[in-house]
Amino acid sequence: MTYFHGYNCKKVEIISLQGNKVGVIMSTNDYVKFVTQQIVSYIDQPKEVRKATRQQRKEELPPLSNRWFGVMPLAVQLMFKKNKKGES
Numbered sequence: 001m002t003y004f005h006g007y008n009c010k011k012v013e014i015i016s017l018q019g020n021k022v023g024v025i026m027s028t029n030d031y032v033k034f035v036t037q038q039i040v041s042y043i044d045q046p047k048e049v050r051k052a053t054r055q056q057r058k059e060e061l062p063p064l065s066n067r068w069f070g071v072m073p074l075a076v077q078l079m080f081k082k083n084k085k086g087e088s
Helices: 028-044 047-060 064-069 072-087
Strands: 009-015 021-026
Touching: 021 028, 064 072
Parallel strands: none
Antiparallel strands: 009 021
């Protein structure tokens, strides 16, 4: 992981629910140092850059119905569209 480069980390292979390999174990001191650096780098950015980054992340998110309920809303929508075409 590039975020933790230069820290005394022990890499552990953990597979997430999405199938991604994740996992790094680091000491508490290193973690506090990492979090502090991330916060300082965020605060040092101009306000316009922070807003643009936040807006870009919002646009990349899937629709709210998909985030909350997965693929079920799409399946129901397709089912109703299929039924409407058959009735016409």
